[in-house]
Amino acid sequence: MNPSPKHTPLLILGAGPAGLAAALYAARADLQPVVLTGPELGGQVAITYMVENYPGFPEGVEGPDLVARFKEQAEKFGAQLVLDTATAVDFSQRPFRIQTTKTEYTADTVIIATGATAKQLEVPGEEEFIGTGVSYCATCDGHFFKGMDVMVVGGGDSALEEALFLTRYANTVTVVHRRDALRAGPLLQKRARSHPKIRFLLESVVTDILGDDVVESVRLRHVSSGETSELPVSGVFIFIGHHPNTDLFEDQIALDARGYIITDKHMRTNIPGVFAAGEVADSRYRQVITSAGMGAAAAMEVTHYLENLSDATP
Numbered sequence: 333m334n335p336s337p338k339h340t341p342l343l344i345l346g347a348g349p350a351g352l353a354a355a356l357y358a359a360r361a362d363l364q365p366v367v368l369t370g371p372e373l374g375g376q377v378a379i380t381y382m383v384e385n386y387p388g389f390p391e392g393v394e395g396p397d398l399v400a401r402f403k404e405q406a407e408k409f410g411a412q413l414v415l416d417t418a419t420a421v422d423f424s425q426r427p428f429r430i431q432t433t434k435t436e437y438t439a440d441t442v443i444i445a446t447g448a449t450a451k452q453l454e455v456p457g458e459e460e461f462i463g464t465g466v467s468y469c470a471t472c473d474g475h476f477f478k479g480m481d482v483m484v485v486g487g488g489d490s491a492l493e494e495a496l497f498l499t500r501y502a503n504t505v506t507v508v509h510r511r512d513a514l515r516a517g518p519l520l521q522k523r524a525r526s527h528p529k530i531r532f533l534l535e536s537v538v539t540d541i542l543g544d545d546v547v548e549s550v551r552l553r554h555v556s557s558g559e560t561s562e563l564p565v566s567g568v569f570i571f572i573g574h575h576p577n578t579d580l581f582e583d584q585i586a587l588d589a590r591g592y593i594i595t596d597k598h599m600r601t602n603i604p605g606v607f608a609a610g611e612v613a614d615s616r617y618r619q620v621i622t623s624a625g626m627g628a629a630a631a632m633e634v635t636h637y638l639e640n641l642s643d644a645t646p
């Protein structure tokens with residue numbers, strides 16, 4: 333470890349809506365927070381074309397634009413954003429120690445806001461068409477597929493819930509699932525199966541996403557027969573689960589069975605002084621507004637925590 337680490341009262345890991353809202357609130361409380369942006373400034377919203385459900389933007393706001401505004405506002409009040417990524421943490425004693433790709437920090441408190449990453453199918457064409465037909469968020473992008481034929485990949489609650497949501501806009505929604513039985517709960521299954529716009533292709537996997545500038549079709553393979561087919565669609569919505577970005581904390585912080593950080597309603601983890609906010613601790617709501625709210629709350633809790641700490645110091 334670096335012999336002279338940089339010290340900060342608050343280190344925020346991650347610069348998505350949760351991390352940047354935490355940075356804004358902490359900066360305004362004069363905590364001079366340092367934010368490690370990680371590899372992707374802005375998190376998932378930065379790759380969302382248009383956000384239409386963030387209050388205050390009735391015309392909608394492009395994801396990267398919203399991130400730029402969050403960043404500008406946090407920096408205006410003194411948050412320091414650093415393009416660096418934590419590579420190891422030691423929460424066993426205070427101050428906490430955080431090793432990064434460039435240096436080492438010590439911190440009195442930490443807010444973990446490293447987010448979650450949508451699982452990818454890892455098929456040809458997927459990466460290439462992100463933003464031009466491939467999406468991981470129906471709430472964000474469904475609106476752009478008015479009157480078009482779209483596909484949803486996955487058989488869980490998210491896939492069916494999002495498929496139902498997409499029927500508001502799309503002409504047809506084809507749900508492609510790799511097994512012959514859906515994983516989703518019975519109520520959602522019943523609603524999806526009885527919807528006139530939704531049809532199912534079971535025991536089928538996507539092998540290629542095809543198109544020129546935008547998605548035009550998907551190549552499928554039937555799992556038992558091995559037969560291949562091509563289905564013309566304009567949108568491919570992939571809901572095969574998320575990975576919370578918690579690998580770094582596995583041995584340090586209490587995680588639930590799916591790897592999400594366990595917090596109480598005050599964003600506290602099991603380690604006093606370490607807080608978590610946003611999708612790294614939330615598999616349920618996963619919205620910009622809810623993540624930002626959790627970030628703000630975590631920063632307010634940090635403020636109280638540090639005040640109590642200094643009151644307790646003789």
Ligand code: NAP
Binds near residue numbers: 491573574
């Ligand atoms: P999930 O329950 O893990 O379902 C993921 C789905 O994707 C499964 O059907 C899985 O297939 C499929 N899948 C995984 N990897 C795949 C791959 N590489 N290729 C093709 N298919 C793949 O995830 P989720 O639907 O996001 O739900 C996460 C949690 O949130 C669940 O506990 C769920 O109940 C909850 N949730 C609840 C609600 C609600 O109550 N309204 C809404 C959304 C989410 P297999 O079935 O073959 O494994």
